[in-house]
Amino acid sequence: MNISQSIGIFDSGFGGLTVFKSIAQKLPQYNYIYLGDNSRAPYGDRSFETVYRYTLECVEWLFGQGCPLVILACNTASAKALRSIQQKVLPFKYPDRRVLGVIRPTAEVVGNYSNSRTIGVMGTRGTVKSESYLIEVAKFFPEIKVLQQSCPLWVPLIENNEHIHEGADYFLKKYLGQLLAKDDAIDCILLACTHYPLLIPKLRALLPEKVALLGQGEIVADSLVDYLERHPEMKDRLARDREMRFFTSGDTSVFDQQASIFFGAEVASQHIELCV
Template identity: 55%
Template sequence: MQHKGPIGVFDSGYGGLTVFKEIYKRLPQYEYVYLGDNARVPYGNRSFETVYEYTKECVFKLFEQGCNLVILACNTASAKALRSIQQQDLPAGKKVLGVIRPTTENIHLFTKSNKVGILATQGTVLSNSYKMEISKMHPEIEVFQQACPFWVPLVENNEIHGEGAHFFVKKDIEELLAKSPDMDTLVLACTHYPLLLPLIEQYTPPHIHILAQGDLVAKSLVDYFKRHPEVEQACSKGNSLKFFTTDDPLDFEQKANIFFGKPIKAEKLEVVRGI
């Protein structure tokens, strides 16, 4: 009989906390373990092989913590590593889910023009994961992408109200919208980007729907548990939260408050020797 364990939530840094916050809001009864690989952030500009190896190491570290289910609350890891881990590496009884499918499954509910824009890291854009997934599920939808390489550093350095944030958010949104005048939906395809939402709204025409992922992922997990009761039953209940980082716990605690919305306590977890 499978031992019950907490739900693991992984991100390359802090951004996954915006997704975790929504999951916890909807499903507070479970035990959770969050791991941020802050020592090796950012993942967005790294190769497929590197992101796969880093993600796999962190996922297996969460398995060691007793997790039977791990959510990759990171678009880059979901784009570059999820499929390989699911197909090649999963031990019996373990599951790993990502954040791309819940978004792409539901995108048709938000667009009327069938013209959708993706704002993402360079790695997610180059993977073409959103284009491929949306094309498979909704071939009538045309997808336009824009890499936003400065947005994550702006968020992680708490510069979201500075002149640089205004400049780069305005520039990237204008470049994306120039690709199609009929675009009516924008997907924030990075878990950091909801922190920039007030700026994004400021530079986006009001008729365009802006889609953050947290609530979609949380709703999708509720539905997944209904369809897979055996996975739900392997998740322990207890309304408890543990936070780990591969870097400085004090720094993580300070910045996590911005993303998670309330103070947390963190511990350092070595994923590989020296990290």
Template identity: 55%
Template sequence: MVENQPIGVFDSGYGGLTVLREIVQKLPQYDYVYLGDNARTPYGTRSFETVYHYTLECVRHLFDRGCRLVILACNTASAKALRNIQQLDLPTLAPGLDGPGLDGPNRRVLGVIRPTTEVIGNYTKTGQVGILATRGTVSSESYVVEIEKFFPELRVFQEACPMWVPLVENGEYDRPGADYFVRQHLDRLLAQSPDIDTLLLACTHYPLLVNKIRQYVPAETTILSQGGIVADSLADYLLRHPEIERQCSQHGQRTFLTTDSTADFDRQATVFYGEAVRSDMLVL
């Protein structure tokens, strides 16, 4: 048995740190390994095949580090890679690669889309919700399909916001330069229906823009970030799956990995994670 079996959290870059922050606040006792594929970000503009290949490679690495459970804290990876990994790869992973008992069927990979779509209908009064996301997530139609399963009566409107991630990563999220692009995409979304009363920030970078977003939507609009929702869903999942929960080590340890510059990662992580981190570089 591998002694250290952390929960893995994967993202294409920094955004997943906003999810990890909420998970750690909710479940501080567990060990976590965060992997940001910063060398190959952004994922949002890449093909389904490329995102799947990159995501699977990173998931395999987290498995190699002893993770039994991996969270894809990235909407694009959840939209373009999760289903294939769950259905095609987990059942065929050769047992014993990482030690006794670490075979594919005993591993789990979860995403951020399903937890959100399971509850989004509870927040709207008009039955009309707006999805703000990357082009890759919007084009996948993942949110439209998943919301239909849980709340078929809802009307779902989407808007791709390709400039929002660069704004955040270049430190412009709270500066006047962000206003034009924030307002542009919100106006386009609300032009689809004035009755949208719930907005989902379906990219883990977007919570850093929430103060700007609030300036350009009606005051009564509900704005949902995914971190808290995913944290609650993970807590519930571990409660319902004690066989997985028992295998997650509990030493309160945090490990941060990046496929690019550790100095850049550590600097940006302070913004996304809310506290200083020290990362190690991973060469894939």
């Protein structure tokens, strides 16, 4: 199996598989390696320093597998670690490698979905606290008002498969209500966590029709297509054998069961050990 020039995709757990699914649909010809750091998930409430250290370790592991390009399919890692990796690590240790995130490509287009110029962002505490979306959206759409809402219980509910039950509805309504109460002009809600697309059917039923609900999978996939077209030197390095490998720092049986829900297909993972 030729894995020497795969695209690496990283997430703290399962959520990045929703992004991977969209990428694989748009670019099925390439080889991919997915790494979920499930043994240390969730990252949402961890410090900037811890998220940076964990993310860098996982990125370097993917580099070690031969990946010249790594996608941080995780909003928390993108918010807390991406810039430092790009500016402080890559130029000195890995000048021929690239690491991309999910926040900037989302910020580049989110304004196209709002007529009122008022959008809501729902994410983990870490993503919200970083204010990354406020900063990035302002670069592309300075006229847009961005309101944030942290949803600390959504990821645990999803990863324990409790989101499908009625008991989870209280917390969906709670955080949605808190966000919408901040401004009734909100007409677009960005789900700024890659786990949250699994909640879309329930969220859509709770929202007025005028409010657009935006996930990140297709946005990031389209951005990657564009990136490779603009960087043929990277595109030419990537193997095209349509191979996918999945790795987790957690229990493989648990990962495989949950991953199939996020990815929409059966997954067979391998275990790797990471530093505690």
